[in-house]
Amino acid sequence: MKTNRAVRTPGGLSVRLDVRALTVVVLLLLAALTASVVLIGTGDFPIPAGDVLRTLVGEGDPGQEFIVTELRLPRVLVGLLVGASLGLGGALFQSVSRNPLGSPDVLGLGQGATAGALTVIVLFSGSAGQVALGALAGGLVTGFAIYALAWKRGVHGYRLVLVGIGVSAIVTAVNGYLLTRSDIVDAARAVVWMTGSLDGRDWDQVWPLLALCAVLVPLVLANSRGLRMMEMGDDVSYALGVRVERVRLLLMLAAVLLTASATAAAGPVGFVALTAPQLARRLTRSPGPNLAASLCMGAALLVTADLASQRAFGAEQLPVGVVTGVLGGVYLLWLLVTERKAGRI
């Protein structure tokens, strides 16, 4: 079935629309927003969805308004932004490496961010803000290390994944060492952080993430046509006039920033970056990086996982990272089996 439509104006401008992909994006956005509204209404003090919506547009009663706008809305927004960043970052990584396993979870970016956070927690007993900065720095350093080790003259399929697994193993060992050096209070705090949780997130986490997304998302989407060409190999895309090295460096930098800042805000929430692009791709049935669909899928996945953990186990009982980890692990096994059947592993 042909789903591509071109919209043309008399002035010679034209935009290409993939109708199916657009539908998927709209539906995923609706799903994410619906889950968000339900999530805001969920907790020790349940609020019906209608009241949530009224409060969000500024017509709720003051008691509900405090709970919604000060307590629950920022947490949900952090969830949406973290999910969107992870989904987009994962799609970028997988597209550049041309490998569904080339995602930040497998490559050790999460572990790198954890190492940064643990360093701040264990060695300096830093504040939450300092922990986030440590995580950001750890993620960036790991990202550059992987880039330096694996990106010489382009990524060659499993080279990136193998380098990532190696880096990840080293950083995991460092993390283990840091934990053995910590006292019991720091260790407990570290373990909670390492699971990935949206607990207690407020507007202080929302604004930096929102600002970063506002800059990076348009930048990334503007380069997505070049990325689409790069799926056909460096030679073909170079021959078509894509400045391969420049686009790749720019997009990888964006992906590392998105992933590291999402991890800094919510901890290493597992497997969203791995699964969101693949699920999005199966829905759009389109080759190409599917960036917008992956972004929406990531946001929808994360708030839905948070909703599921709160509904099933009550607020603050089960960190969202546990849910995404369990679901993502199952998905990873399935992916390995199907890739094996297709002869790609």
Added chain:
Amino acid sequence: MSAGTTAGSGTNHRRSTVNRLSAENVTLAYDQRVIAEQLSVEIPDNSFTVIVGPNACGKSTLLRALSRMLKPSEGRVLLDGQVIQSMPAKKVARTLGLLPQSSIAPDGITVGDLVGRGRYPHQGLLRQWSAEDERVVQESMARTGVAELAERHVDELSGGQRQRVWIAMALAQQTPLLLLDEPTTFLDIQHQIDVLDLCAELHEEQGRTLVAVLHDLNHAARYATHLVALRQGKVIAQGAPKDIVTAGLVEEVFGLRCQVIDDPETGTPLVVPAARTARAKGAGEKVGATGVS
């Protein structure tokens, strides 16, 4: 450059001494491994140039340099009088197309979508899919005989069909110059001839300048209008096949004793390797040379 001027530009702007694409005294190397030094090659306008030579003689490396995939460590590659590396990437891509040896069809892509990607250098953020793009893609698919496959997935196709699809993609790029790196490798004999016929048609009917690296010397001699014979990074001979392909040249370039006869079908030179026993006799004199090919 629009479609109308593409076909004729070779003749309209033809300058008597300077060709559109040339390499001047280039040194080509991967890291420290030097493939060719002080190599100069001119691609005659409107020719079907074929580069031949033994394995590892630098023929694909030369093609990579001509298509700006590899930056010469010394010397320069000129396209329309400008150093190719200094030109805007998309401008080069509208003048010179390349069909590389390794290309990856993305999972689940259709023929029409893949061919459409050849339009990239003509597009922009606000000019993503014009009526012209649509027309050129249809034309390129018709030209290469893959129009009826437009909705099929590329990974379902046979090797010969797939190569036609990639050629269609390069055609959709609408470049007056087209470079092909071993376009017949991995194809069986009728598909090899099929692809070469298609190249000859593109050359004769559309006036495009084609440059191809080919393994098969007989194919090269039959289809090329201009032959470049390389050995160890040096041009040993160049010119029309019937002028340069001799037993002496084949022995010098490939280290193979042979007879050169007239191809009974086309009259072009046909290389017939000498019988094993005859070559064994000569082996005493030419020990080193036989090992190269």
